[in-house]
Amino acid sequence: MAFDGTDDRSGMAGAVKQKLIDTKEKWAREGRLLTGMAAEHRGRRLPPGQRLTQDWPILDLGTRPNLALADWQLTVGGLIDNPVTWRWRDLARQPRFTQVSDIHCVTAWSRYDNHWEGVSAKHLLAVVRPRAEAKFVIFRGYDSYATNLPLAAFADDDVLLATKWEGKPISREHGGPVRVIVPKLYFWKSTKWVRHIWFSDKDSKGFWEARGYHSNGDPWREQRYG
Ligand SMILES: Nc1nc2c(c(=O)[nH]1)N[C@H]1C(S)=C(S)[C@@H](COP(=O)(O)O)O[C@H]1N2
Ligand SMILES: [Mo]
Numbered sequence: 001m002a003f004d005g006t007d008d009r010s011g012m013a014g015a016v017k018q019k020l021i022d023t024k025e026k027w028a029r030e031g032r033l034l035t036g037m038a039a040e041h042r043g044r045r046l047p048p049g050q051r052l053t054q055d056w057p058i059l060d061l062g063t064r065p066n067l068a069l070a071d072w073q074l075t076v077g078g079l080i081d082n083p084v085t086w087r088w089r090d091l092a093r094q095p096r097f098t099q100v101s102d103i104h105c106v107t108a109w110s111r112y113d114n115h116w117e118g119v120s121a122k123h124l125l126a127v128v129r130p131r132a133e134a135k136f137v138i139f140r141g142y143d144s145y146a147t148n149l150p151l152a153a154f155a156d157d158d159v160l161l162a163t164k165w166e167g168k169p170i171s172r173e174h175g176g177p178v179r180v181i182v183p184k185l186y187f188w189k190s191t192k193w194v195r196h197i198w199f200s201d202k203d204s205k206g207f208w209e210a211r212g213y214h215s216n217g218d219p220w221r222e223q224r225y226g
Helices: 011-030 088-092 121-128
Strands: 073-078 084-087 097-104 110-121 136-141 146-150 160-166 178-182 194-200
Touching: 011 073, 110 121, 110 178, 121 160
Parallel strands: 073 194
Antiparallel strands: 073 084, 097 110, 110 160, 136 146, 136 194, 160 178
16 A cells, blocks of 8 residues: 555646645755754744644645544554554543644644543553554555654654544544644644554655655754655
């Protein structure tokens, strides 16, 4: 299965999508938005080069899967002792987790104080039990988008599979019924419409990582590109 999500380029939507991809690849080549001020921003809430927004922009590749709860399932595999497939009712049986966190998108907007509800990454990890060799995680969405991150980043206390935002089910546009939230990394690491989670001993690039974006993506260290 290809992880790069390049399967839908025809027609108007395809043209718009290609323009977005071209622009973001250009940003990566030019190092757009880099301030070189990471040291000054250590300990600050707003990372360098970011500006605050009150609304919540929608950003994706334009294919927005319309998933009935009955059709949603998440498969978790790779270097783990207990591979699982969760349907909606299985997810609903897991302990609930709530978390308030900030969003930092690589296109420079940040949004504070998002109230999330779902299942914590810590709990998922306790269920699937990654092997010692597992060092990286790759996520894949129902739109064939993918992104990779270090297992240590996924294992952070504030990471979750979110089903609610501000007390309401996450909308289809924002990746419902279930999306990943990784608050301490740029928002492209937070997969919408999550479908697969795969653990590996090797890092493999996701959609934006293959186009010049960083494998880790820490906003306070300006890990936009790399
Ligand atoms: N499945 C999927 N997840 C995705 C994307 C995508 O195209 N598909 N885009 C990423 C990017 S680049 C960003 S900035 C955020 C945007 O999430 P939002 O639309 O809810 O703001 O989702 C990330 N997760
Ligand atoms: Mo993004």
